[in-house]
Amino acid sequence: MSSLAVTLTKHSGLGNDFLVLEVPAEQVADWPANARALCNRQSGIGADGLLLLSKIDNANLTMRLYNSDGSLAEMSGNGIRCLAQAAYMMYGHTGNVNYMVATDAGPRHVEVEPLNATTIHASVDMGLIGSLDEPANWNTLGTNPDRPVAHISVGNPHSVVGVEDVRVVPLKELGEKVPQINLEIIQPGPENNAITMRVHERGAGITQACGTGACASAWAAVQWGLVPAKSSEVIVHMDGGDVRVKVNVPQTGHVTLIGPAEYLSTHQAEIIL
Structure with missing residues (x-):
């Protein structure tokens, strides 16, 4: 079994916390097992879920979410805001920014407004009910x-x-x-x-x-x-x-x-x- 050293950031949407990992879209790994290990609050870092972030270009991202039990989730409103903040910080963006995020539930438009060095305000079109x-x-x-x-x-x-x-x-x-x-x-x-x-x-x-x-x-x-x-x-x-x-x-x-x-x-x- 092989492994890879990575850097993750942890973010919170009103106490709903997520680990964000930037990976190439084609990266293959045992993501359910990684989510369970990393999100475990006793033996891992601890979080409600693991978000995989991939950059297409400065305005287009992809998101995949694994819950803390390793199951795949189609969408998370708090998670997508956390992912947008991670991208905003990671890619050195400034001012107000718009992202189009491809999710397993379809594309979601996110408007990001920075409030300070560690907090953003985000508005997300969550799609059709x-x-x-x-x-x-x-x-x-x-x-x-x-x-x-x-x-x-x-x-x-x-x-x-x-x-x-x-x-x-x-x-x-x-x-x-x-x-x-x-x-x-x-x-x-x-x-x-x-x-x-x-x-x-x-x-x-x-x-x-x-x-x-x-x-x-x-x-x-x-x-x-x-x-x-x-x-x-x-x-x-x-x-x-x-x-x-x-x-x-x-x-x-x-x-x-x-x-x-x-x-x-x-x-x-x-x-x-």
Whole structure:
């Protein structure tokens, strides 16, 4: 078994942390095993996922995401902001920059605004929202039929459930019953155009924040009337912090995610080829 010495950077999108590794697009390695080893918080560096960054040119990038359990994820709203920040720092860009990022969920347009040496503000067109069938084993959650539920695609699968108080829901227990999806629970407020959300992510468990989950939840909240129907922007409060989601922007059926990404540290490691 051969290995390769590499340098990774660690970034956080509201406490949802990722390791970013720049690699040639054709680089072959045991990425699931590398993700499990590098993301392990006891024996590795520790993170919610491993992001592989490849540069096509100054404005075009590719992103591939492996969750901490080694599974492949199509898309991450917090992850893509972290990837954009890594590229911004790595390639010495200055001022406001636009990237087109090729992901397994399709191309995503990212606008980057630097706030300081370690933090950016990014706006991401997360693409078209779609509907999904009820996931397998959903009935094991015992959800009240009167409770609002939506199964939504933001390039990856989400199930959103409306509740009275997100703090009292046994989210870990419920999320483990449907590990193939990202499970969000939401309640309205505290502001008129806001919701509060907690998430159990596919392949990572309970996390501090989830960008695609915030998008799915904001979309559902508008459909259910948890926020005013005319709200073009929904504030989503999560344990790790807040993002803003613009609904039907930049076009009908799309959502745009707006939030920060923060550089945390740089690490040396070896990957398994």
